[in-house]
Amino acid sequence: MSAGAAKYAVGFIGIGKMGLPMAKRVAGHGYPVHAYDTAAAALQPLTAVSGVQAAKSLAELARACEVVILMLPDSKVVKKALFGEGDALAAHLKKGAVVIDMSSSNPSATRELGPRLKQAGVDLIDAPVSGGVKRAIDGSLAIMAGGEPAVIARVKPLLLTMGKEVIETGMLGSGHAMKALNNYVSAAGLLAACEALKVGADFGIAPDKIVAVLNVSSGKNNSTENKLMQFIVPGSYNSGFSLGLMKKDINIATDLAHSLGADTLLGEVLLKSWADAEAKLSGAADHTEIYRMLEK
Ligand code: NAD
Numbered sequence: 001m002s003a004g005a006a007k008y009a010v011g012f013i014g015i016g017k018m019g020l021p022m023a024k025r026v027a028g029h030g031y032p033v034h035a036y037d038t039a040a041a042a043l044q045p046l047t048a049v050s051g052v053q054a055a056k057s058l059a060e061l062a063r064a065c066e067v068v069i070l071m072l073p074d075s076k077v078v079k080k081a082l083f084g085e086g087d088a089l090a091a092h093l094k095k096g097a098v099v100i101d102m103s104s105s106n107p108s109a110t111r112e113l114g115p116r117l118k119q120a121g122v123d124l125i126d127a128p129v130s131g132g133v134k135r136a137i138d139g140s141l142a143i144m145a146g147g148e149p150a151v152i153a154r155v156k157p158l159l160l161t162m163g164k165e166v167i168e169t170g171m172l173g174s175g176h177a178m179k180a181l182n183n184y185v186s187a188a189g190l191l192a193a194c195e196a197l198k199v200g201a202d203f204g205i206a207p208d209k210i211v212a213v214l215n216v217s218s219g220k221n222n223s224t225e226n227k228l229m230q231f232i233v234p235g236s237y238n239s240g241f242s243l244g245l246m247k248k249d250i251n252i253a254t255d256l257a258h259s260l261g262a263d264t265l266l267g268e269v270l271l272k273s274w275a276d277a278e279a280k281l282s283g284a285a286d287h288t289e290i291y292r293m294l295e296k
Helices: 019-028 040-046 058-064 075-083 107-119 132-138 149-159 174-203 207-215 222-226 228-232 243-259 265-281 287-294
Strands: 010-013 033-036 052-054 067-070 098-101 123-126 141-146 163-170
Touching: 010 019, 010 058, 019 033, 019 040, 019 052, 019 067, 019 132, 033 040, 033 058, 040 052, 075 107, 098 107, 098 149, 107 123, 107 174, 107 243, 123 149, 123 174, 132 141, 141 149, 141 174, 149 163, 163 174, 174 207, 174 222, 174 228, 174 243, 174 265, 174 287, 207 222, 207 228, 222 228, 228 287, 243 265, 243 287, 265 287
Parallel strands: 010 033, 010 067, 033 052, 067 098, 098 123, 141 163
Antiparallel strands: 123 141
């Protein structure tokens, strides 16, 4: 499994908003890609991409690939793809294969899956990403990887087709923990930015002036820079990251904190805000639509 001329076959499961551009980048770097998604329509945009073939089943994909990447909604779906009844990966993976869970999964679930795969001679690492669809397209995702360093090293060239940096965070599950903690901070920054935008606009300040001031001042954050003028002020709400997935990540972070006996005062506010928004707008709404909850 070297970065040499002959590239190993890569299975890519979950061809959604993130999985599609990520799988394209892997194929674009010469890895033969076997793609799978339960929604047939999700595979359609890959039909014309050179080096990609659609797998008919998870079993077929597992038998064909040395490395399998998962980019799925959550740990429940990841577990089902690996060990579910009927068509599933684990029983068919090659000995020595590596499974990379790039989904934003729950770290405790990941730590249970690792030893189960090990019994089948398969290594698991977690390598979730940050940066959204835009950075998935240009291959500049931030990747945080947990697991055995030797296993991460084996697949690092593959990871670097999708991201510009791989930060090794430690034991299996630590990447997933960091991903949830990052989105906890991101959600807090987004909510604060939305509240400031709403109050400033109600006071009579033009939205572009509000954002301009924030972005040269100490209130600047990822949402003021990359979300307010892009998705919220124009009302397009099309960042490509759903409200339901953000709520899942906040839940993972607060559950992790509680399991360690830590308080998350801000976390309770974030959970309630995103739960209310999901109930009102649906989990499929864009996560930036949290702003609409502030409108009377
Ligand atoms: P998405 O809903 O667009 O894509 C998920 C895909 O998985 C869908 O195509 C769905 O059909 C497929 N799927 C569901 N169950 C399946 C199964 N059992 N087997 C095979 N395929 C199945 O979601 P997304 O926005 O691409 O996010 C994917 C993961 O990446 C999530 O864990 C999310 O939290 C994380 N993430 C998303 C973003 C973002 O900006 N969208 C950024 C970073 C991380």
